[in-house]
Amino acid sequence: MTDTIATSQPVEAERSPAGEGHRVWHVPDCFLPSRSVGEHPSHEALCVLNVSDEDARLELQLFFADREPVTSVVTVPARRNVHIRTDQPEMVGVTIPRDVPYGCRIQSSVPVTVQYSRLDAQDGYELMTTAAMPIA
Amino acid sequence: MTDTIATSQPVEAERSPAGEGHRVWHVPDCFLPSRSVGEHPSHEALCVLNVSDEDARLELQLFFADREPVTSVVTVPARRNVHIRTDQPEMVGVTIPRDVPYGCRIQSSVPVTVQYSRLDAQDGYELMTTAAMPIA
Amino acid sequence: MTDTIATSQPVEAERSPAGEGHRVWHVPDCFLPSRSVGEHPSHEALCVLNVSDEDARLELQLFFADREPVTSVVTVPARRNVHIRTDQPEMVGVTIPRDVPYGCRIQSSVPVTVQYSRLDAQDGYELMTTAAMPIA
Amino acid sequence: MTDTIATSQPVEAERSPAGEGHRVWHVPDCFLPSRSVGEHPSHEALCVLNVSDEDARLELQLFFADREPVTSVVTVPARRNVHIRTDQPEMVGVTIPRDVPYGCRIQSSVPVTVQYSRLDAQDGYELMTTAAMPIA
Numbered sequence: 001m002t003d004t005i006a007t008s009q010p011v012e013a014e015r016s017p018a019g020e021g022h023r024v025w026h027v028p029d030c031f032l033p034s035r036s037v038g039e040h041p042s043h044e045a046l047c048v049l050n051v052s053d054e055d056a057r058l059e060l061q062l063f064f065a066d067r068e069p070v071t072s073v074v075t076v077p078a079r080r081n082v083h084i085r086t087d088q089p090e091m092v093g094v095t096i097p098r099d100v101p102y103g104c105r106i107q108s109s110v111p112v113t114v115q116y117s118r119l120d121a122q123d124g125y126e127l128m129t130t131a132a133m134p135i136a
Numbered sequence: 137m138t139d140t141i142a143t144s145q146p147v148e149a150e151r152s153p154a155g156e157g158h159r160v161w162h163v164p165d166c167f168l169p170s171r172s173v174g175e176h177p178s179h180e181a182l183c184v185l186n187v188s189d190e191d192a193r194l195e196l197q198l199f200f201a202d203r204e205p206v207t208s209v210v211t212v213p214a215r216r217n218v219h220i221r222t223d224q225p226e227m228v229g230v231t232i233p234r235d236v237p238y239g240c241r242i243q244s245s246v247p248v249t250v251q252y253s254r255l256d257a258q259d260g261y262e263l264m265t266t267a268a269m270p271i272a
Numbered sequence: 273m274t275d276t277i278a279t280s281q282p283v284e285a286e287r288s289p290a291g292e293g294h295r296v297w298h299v300p301d302c303f304l305p306s307r308s309v310g311e312h313p314s315h316e317a318l319c320v321l322n323v324s325d326e327d328a329r330l331e332l333q334l335f336f337a338d339r340e341p342v343t344s345v346v347t348v349p350a351r352r353n354v355h356i357r358t359d360q361p362e363m364v365g366v367t368i369p370r371d372v373p374y375g376c377r378i379q380s381s382v383p384v385t386v387q388y389s390r391l392d393a394q395d396g397y398e399l400m401t402t403a404a405m406p407i408a
Numbered sequence: 409m410t411d412t413i414a415t416s417q418p419v420e421a422e423r424s425p426a427g428e429g430h431r432v433w434h435v436p437d438c439f440l441p442s443r444s445v446g447e448h449p450s451h452e453a454l455c456v457l458n459v460s461d462e463d464a465r466l467e468l469q470l471f472f473a474d475r476e477p478v479t480s481v482v483t484v485p486a487r488r489n490v491h492i493r494t495d496q497p498e499m500v501g502v503t504i505p506r507d508v509p510y511g512c513r514i515q516s517s518v519p520v521t522v523q524y525s526r527l528d529a530q531d532g533y534e535l536m537t538t539a540a541m542p543i544a
Contacts, residue, residue, distance in 0.1 A: 020543050021434060026157060026249035028217060029183035029265055038531045047437035049471055049511040063185055063217035081436060081471035081511030103185040103217030113434035113541045123174045124261030125532030129437055131541050133249045133267050135156050162293060162385035164353060165319035165401055199321055199353035239321040239353030259310045260397030269385045269403050271292050298521035300489060301455035301537055335457055335489035375457040375489030395446045396533030405521045405539050407428050
């Protein structure tokens, strides 16, 4: 038992070629503000960790309060971590309406892990984050 | 294995007609501030994702430090995502006392997913969020 | 299937007399700042929801980077929700050192749910929250 | 059933010599800003609670959007809680690139619990936190 924090040189960590995490995730609180008062534009990110040796094909389903769901597809390459910006249609595969509450369901072809974050610069400089909810 | 992020046109995602998530959720840290210094009023949201083909009937039970629980009912329609604002009695079905710590238990007729968020503008512009705790 | 949000009068929700949640919880990121620049003092809260018909006796164990754990006991009454302020020794049962990183293990006599939140007013007005990690 | 919060003197809490939590954790949203406008430098912390009687040897694997993963090793002593600062190479065992989105996989030799937090002072004073995702 030591009382100090030991660090060491990089090592080869255990690999997880078949993937880790879950194939279906939910994020009930999404919102993309149109307004930004500071130097950083308001945006959201669906952050996806794919530790597997296979590309992950993600089907995103966006749910709203008053209209039918919208769907798009995003690929997160093998052994990569991608922060999918919802304000960049070329990244998220769809133009997300601004200032409209929505939620997201993510279904992946291989197990991955999802975290949701938002930078809200409507009236200050504000971040929030949560692990997405694993479903299956 | 690709090293770029591929996006594509919308597709028809897999449907989950029977619902996904859980029927009982807890949120121990709720608080509705009376004060707001910026352009956005302080508020909370119970964000609910209902991917099923059935309306979800939610029973909300609010627990306090020094009084008996209070109950209301909210409906989240099929295939919809609703951000239930706790500062809007017509939305949450009850007038929630301001500046009083409380917690919430949500019981749904079909599986749903719940996330809790708060905008606290008492002394700045501040957001926080967390996935609610799935119970059953 | 409706497209509007229906709310209704209070009802008697299902009771859970034996409790709901978990008996052991972890919070690895605790920190009680000594400094506050705004009108609200920096503080943390361990928010506990006890939906059972029995009082919950909580044993808190505080873990540090460089010293042995410290323990205290807090009671959360039956059918109550309490935000245990870590800056109030009479509430948390121990004087927590300021500006010292620590973590917390909570063990309860009945199942409860725990969420951790911090108001950090060291250099602005800042809130963060997360569900605690259920262990057993 | 009491309606007040009872606190009492410290007691000896139940010990968990074999550890509690999980051996593998994911954090998909990591980011270490280079810029800081206030008195506190921007940083992240991987907060680890090790309640066991054994030191925990952690293998950290950092995943990026466009390069191969990087690995380091950190030790969290028995019965200790450590906030591993990602801006301190001597603590995290590697120099993490600034302003680059990444994600983290943590594998521990004994069960531990992990929480991720970020202080972002790029354009204000901003904190966010989430429980990491337990994988195995």
